[in-house]
Amino acid sequence: MSQPPLDPTLALADVGAALLAQQCPFPISDYPQVLMAHGGGGRLTQQLIERMFVPAFRNPQLEGLHDGAVLTVGNTPDDPTQGTRLAFSTDSYVIQPLFFPGGDIGALAVHGTVNDLAMCGAQPLALSSALILEEGLPMADLWRIVQSMQQAAQHVGVPIVTGDTKVVDRGKGDGVFINTAGIGVIPAGVQLGPSRARAGDVVIVSGAIAVHGIAIMSVREGLAFETTLASDTAPLHTLVADLLAAGGAAVHVLRDPTRGGLASALNEIAAQARVGIRLDEASIPLAEEVRGACEILGLDPLYVANEGKCLVIVAHDAADAVLAAMHANPDGAEAAVIGTVVAEHAGTVVIRSRIGGTRVVDMLSGEQLPRIC
DSSP: OOOOOOOTTSOHHHHHHHHHHTSOSSOOOSOSSOOGGGGTTSHHHHHHIIIIIHHHHOOTTGGGOOSSEEEEESOBTTBTTOSEEEEEEEEEEOOSSSEETTEEHHHHHHHHHHHHHHTTTOEEEEEEEEEEEETTOOHHHHHHHHHHHHHHHHHHTOOEEEEEEEEEOTTSSSSEEEEEEEEEEEOTTOOOOGGGOOTTOEEEESSOSSHHHHHHHHHHHTOOOSSOOOOOOOOOHHHHHHHHHHHGGGEEEEEOOOTTHHHHHHHHHHHHHTOEEEEEGGGSOOOHHHHHHHHHHTOOGGGSOOSSOOEEEEOGGGHHHHHHHHHTSGGGTTOEEEEEEESSSTTOEEEEOTTSOEEEOOOOOSOSSSSOO
């Protein structure tokens, strides 16, 4: 939309106000309304964050666009490098169904926030829990969810120290929504972030992909397998501690590929680090029942959500040590090298198929799997 030119007689002090007056009331968007795909972890989610939230809330901690913010406390103006580094993260969970093979919304909420802290290299200290309950939710279901949250938190060794509860009218809450936030301490010497990926680095995934998303879809669609397909939801803080102990500063990036799956997470890293990423399809761990379900449902497993897996980008010289440390942990027993970081085709992820061809793995454009976390 064109705007009339600024009045050249305006005083310098008035120019800023005049410019603000000519701004659009909200960021330009191709979509006049929010779509489900805006929460799917793909391109529309990225655009929503970059065009609306980052400009509105801009600050150095937010601009890292990591799984959590890194804050330094106890430092002084004379020596800003001193002090304790904390990771702070928050996430919301709106999954349907509330209970599924391998987990439920309560355990998922605890694991998800613990993992966001872990991807910053932090050991979790404490969590908060806010529940939005729909009128009519059975008390037995609520108790089951609360007990699951407590058991998950106890397993991790992190207390739920504060929270909030709201109730909304029947039909406006889908049972229960949960928000969890967490804080953790980052050990000295740990420096992680999406922009730290470098050409020559090795890309590792901690195990078979697409398990969580397909477990949820199998329940919704009534798919049956010879063995029960259960979600991979799990806390990854001990796995991260082990791989950091083995790799140290050579570990450059950690990311849990939840919404949008492996493909979206790697595209975000490639864009922020201004590097290319090459994947080898044959090296990516994928269970046969998951592969079969993806074929039946017409889904690409690279875009299917995970809740108990992490991506590790590490310097080539330290990759063997990191992989060995991951294999020694039950949560990383199936870890595998799946690709490399390259200087070519910056910002783009490509994959070499099982038959030898190469294709671009783009950011997910729409919503492949609704409500999987």
